[in-house]
Amino acid sequence: MPNARGHDAITYAIIPFTYLAAEMYWGDHTTSAIATVAMLFSGLMFGPDLDLDSKPYRRWGPLKFLWKPYQVALPHRSKLSHGPILGTIIRIAYFLIVFSLFAATVLYARHRYLDGGQTTWQGEFDVVKADLFTFWEGTDKQYFEAAFGGLCVGALAHTTADIIWSAIKRRR
Numbered sequence: 470m471p472n473a474r475g476h477d478a479i480t481y482a483i484i485p486f487t488y489l490a491a492e493m494y495w496g497d498h499t500t501s502a503i504a505t506v507a508m509l510f511s512g513l514m515f516g517p518d519l520d521l522d523s524k525p526y527r528r529w530g531p532l533k534f535l536w537k538p539y540q541v542a543l544p545h546r547s548k549l550s551h552g553p554i555l556g557t558i559i560r561i562a563y564f565l566i567v568f569s570l571f572a573a574t575v576l577y578a579r580h581r582y583l584d585g586g587q588t589t590w591q592g593e594f595d596v597v598k599a600d601l602f603t604f605w606e607g608t609d610k611q612y613f614e615a616a617f618g619g620l621c622v623g624a625l626a627h628t629t630a631d632i633i634w635s636a637i638k639r640r641r
C-alpha cells in the first residue's frame with residue numbers, strides 16, 4: 470500500500486474533483502462543501518486504515534483509543550474496513566455506537582462526581598441518543614447524503630490506491 474503521505478496527497482489532490490462532482494450532482498454550495506469536507510475527513514482521519522496503527526488512527530490523538538476495538542475486530546485490509554461503501558457504513562455505525570457510549574460515560578462522570586448531581590449512566594445515554602436523534606431530525610437529509618457520499622469517495626480513493634499500488638509492486 471502507498472504510505473500515509475501518498476494517501477494524504479491523493480486526498481488533497483481530489484478536493485477539486487469532489488467539489489465539482491458534488492456541484493454537478495446537487496447544485497448547492499453548502500451541500501458540495503459538506504461532501505468535500507467529508508471526503509477530506511475520510512481521507513485523513515476516517516479511512517480504511519483505522520484498522521491498524523496508522524497516521525489516520527494517530528490523528529485521533531487522545532481519542533484514538535476509541536478505535537482500538539475496531540482494530541482488534543477487523544483484520545487489516547479486510548472487506549469490512551477497505552470496502553469503500555461497506556467499510557464506510559461499518560465505520561459510521563461503529564463510531565456512533567462507541568461515541569455514544571463514551572459521551573454517556575463522560576457526561577455521567579461529570580454530573581455525578583464534579584457536579585455531585587443525581588444521575589444514572591442509562592439516563593445520560595438516553596440524553597446522548599435523544600441529541601443525536603434531534604440532530605438527525607433537524608438536519609436537511611441532503612446534507613447527510615452529501616456527507617455519506619464524501620466519506621465513501623475518500624475511502625474509495627484509499628482502496629483504489631492500495632489496489633493499484635500492490636499491482637505495481639507485484640509487477641516489479
Ligand SMILES: [Zn+2]
Nearest residue numbers: 470517518631
Ligand atoms: Zn489501506
